[in-house]
Amino acid sequence: MGRINNSVVPSDDEILSKRGYKLDRVLGEGSYSKVKSALWKKPGSNETLQVAIKIINRTTAPQDFIERFWPRERDLMEVLQHDNVIQMFDIFSEANKIYMSLERATHGDxxxxxxxxxxxxxxxxxxxxxxxxxxxxxxxxxxxxxxxxxxxxxxxxxxxxxxxxxxxxxxxxxxxxxxxxxxxxxxxxxxxxxxxxxxxxxxxxxxxxxxxxxxxxxxxxxxxxxxxxxxxxxxxxxxxxxxxxxxxxxxxxxxxxxxxxxxxxxxxxxxxxxxxxxxxxxxxxxxxxxxxxxxxxxxxxxxxx
CATH class of the missing domain: 1.10.510.10 (Transferase(Phosphotransferase) domain 1)
Structure with a gap:
C-alpha cells in the first residue's frame, strides 16, 4: 500500500485480487497507463482465464484523454463481440485508477x-x-x-x-x-x-x-x-x-x-x-x-x- 494525503491507497494487486485476479508480468507501459498479464478466476465458475489488465492512472492522464478518448473506448469495448476483435471482460474504477480486463492474445503482436x-x-x-x-x-x-x-x-x-x-x-x-x-x-x-x-x-x-x-x-x-x-x-x-x-x-x-x-x-x-x-x-x-x-x-x- 502507498499513502496519498495521509490516506492509505491499496496496491493494484490488492484491488484486483478482490475481484479474482492474480497479476503477473508487465506486457507494456506508457506515460499514464500500463498493461499487465493476469490470471482471472471468473466469479461463480471454476474456469481460470489468461487476461490482460489495462491500468490507467487518472491523475497523470491528459484531461483530453479522460474526457474524450477514454469514454469512447469504454463505450465501444462494452459492445464489441467478434472472433477477430479483442473482447473486454470487466471494467471498474478505484483509487484514481481505471482497470480494464481484456482477452489476452498470448502469441504477442x-x-x-x-x-x-x-x-x-x-x-x-x-x-x-x-x-x-x-x-x-x-x-x-x-x-x-x-x-x-x-x-x-x-x-x-x-x-x-x-x-x-x-x-x-x-x-x-x-x-x-x-x-x-x-x-x-x-x-x-x-x-x-x-x-x-x-x-x-x-x-x-x-x-x-x-x-x-x-x-x-x-x-x-x-x-x-x-x-x-x-x-x-x-x-x-x-x-x-x-x-x-x-x-x-x-x-x-x-x-x-x-x-x-x-x-x-x-x-x-x-x-x-x-x-x-x-x-x-x-x-x-x-x-x-x-x-x-x-x-x-x-x-x-x-x-x-
Missing amino acids: LLDYVQLKGRLGEQETHKYFSEMCNGIKYLHGLQIVHRDLKCENMLLTAQNSIKIADFGFARKMSKSEISKTFCGSAAYAAPEVLRGVPYEGTSSDIWSLGVILFIMACALMPFRDTSLSKILKDQKNTPNFPEKHKLNKRYCHLVTNILRYDLKKRFSLQDILHHDWLTTIYNKPRPDPSVSSTDSGIESDRSLS
Whole structure:
C-alpha cells in the first residue's frame, strides 16, 4: 500500500485480487497507463482465464484523454463481440485508477512476429489479412472506425488467429461524417491524415490495412518514414515491391489499389473482400517461400527495426 494525503491507497494487486485476479508480468507501459498479464478466476465458475489488465492512472492522464478518448473506448469495448476483435471482460474504477480486463492474445503482436520470422508466406499472409478484414467489416458495420490500425495492434492468439486491439482512438462515425482528429502512427496513416485535412474514417482504416498487408509479405515498410515529407512523397507513387521475393501479381494488384493516394481510386472494403487474391481458397499447405529475417531488409529507412 502507498499513502496519498495521509490516506492509505491499496496496491493494484490488492484491488484486483478482490475481484479474482492474480497479476503477473508487465506486457507494456506508457506515460499514464500500463498493461499487465493476469490470471482471472471468473466469479461463480471454476474456469481460470489468461487476461490482460489495462491500468490507467487518472491523475497523470491528459484531461483530453479522460474526457474524450477514454469514454469512447469504454463505450465501444462494452459492445464489441467478434472472433477477430479483442473482447473486454470487466471494467471498474478505484483509487484514481481505471482497470480494464481484456482477452489476452498470448502469441504477442504481428510486428514482433514478422521481425522474428521475416516475411510471411503467401498462405499465412492471406489467412491473417482475411481475419483482419473480417474484423474491420464487423467494426465498420457498427459505424466504428479504429483510426490506429498497425501491426502492433494486430494480436495473435494461441491458435494464431488475429485479434484487433487498442481502441483508444476509435469512435463511432456515420458514412457522412468526417474526422478532424489526426491520430495514429505516421507510418500507417493515410495521406489525407498526414496532410491534416478532414478525412473519412473508413477509408483511412483501409489505407492502414494496405500498409499492414505490404509488411506481412515483404517485411518492410512500404514508405520511408524518416520524415513526414518523405512519406507523403512516397505515398503518391505505386509501392515499391522487392523484386527478389517474386510476389503474386494478384497480391501486388490488391496492395497497389488499397494504397491509392487518390481517395476516389482507393479500394473500398467491398472491393477488397471481392478481390480474386482474397477470395482464393488454400485447400492444402503450400511450400512457404518466406526468407529468413536477415534477408528481409533493403533500405534502412523502410526496415521494421
